[in-house]
Amino acid sequence: MKKRIIGFDLARAYAIFGMFIVNFNMVFGSHDDSSLLGKFLVLFSGHSSTVFVILAGMGVALMTNRLPEYTPEDRKRLRYTILKRAAFLFIFGMLFCLWWPADILHLYGGYMSIGALLVFMDKKYYLIAAAIVMVIFHLLLLMIPFETGWDLVTLEYSDFWTISGFIRNTFYNGWNPIFPWFAYFAIGLYLGRLDWNLKQTQKKIFITGLILYLLVEGIRYGSSFMNLSTETREFIYADYIPPVLPFLLNTIGFGMMLITGFMVISQYISEKSWAIDLARTGQMTLTHYVSHLSIGLIVLALFQGKNYSEVMDGKNMLEPLYILLYSVVFFLLSMYFSKIWGKKFKQGPLEMLMRKITG
16 A cells, blocks of 8 residues: 555544544533543544545545546546446435434535536635635525524434425535535545645645644634624634534644644554554445444444434433443444455445445
8 A cells, every 4th residue: 555545544544433432422422511531522523524524535636646647538437437426425325314314425425526526627726616615605604594494402404304404404504514514525635636745745734734723723712811792702612513614724724734644654654554454444434434323323222221213312421431432442343344354355345335336
């Protein structure tokens, strides 16, 4: 494996682990836990999903990274392949919504469909696209109340299965709506077009990410000494829902630092067997996404003497320590599965299914 790809997959493995913590905590944890460990688990909220989407954009860029060599026929074929995979993720994700209402796969299909239209443009247009979707989202905020369709107590979206509700949820106020979440995918497209073998690239991206992250954290810290309105304070401290500008810049900055860090680290550990096992885990993100939201939730529910329908009522309240330990154990088992499976197959089970269907 190339060192760059090792770093890319290590970052995805981290995001998988963070995703386990976020989703297990969302279902089984207390939403107002003020303990130190409870606050630690909340730190993963937002950052794991955003890193995933950035990495998804990078994956599409790396898949189409030999731009000077492509003929018009090559570009058409690659764009068609991306669109087929987008359609697979959309259909699979819509079916998975029946099990997990906060599904992101069908939205990945949306990100990839838009990305397929931009993929062969100059990389500067990716940054322009990211800025445009952020602006559109904030304009929509001025026109449509963000809580429209939501029951903020149960976190259920009342009219998701209606045409108007589905469009609103997908493009504006769902868990990971295209406006503004496509910005992360577009940032990923940009990052995937860079030469990560150059130390100058690594340094530039890390410093840019650090500046964005510290800028938002500095504003948040400084605002604690200011007499601000409730609305302004909520805007500055918004976390995941709604994903307003401070959240977007903060998570983009974090993602850039994290990915750069793994790219750098990979240069020193790429031959280690455990690093290769982690990389294999990162290569099976679709499989592990579905497994932790099916097998993972069912097993943890059984440990509590409940079934899945009882779990989704939101009255579980496991201690943060148990959620963290379960997440660690489930990740280690996922890593072991990836190691065993990877000895015979190049892709994970669901990744193989997607490639078989889409080519």
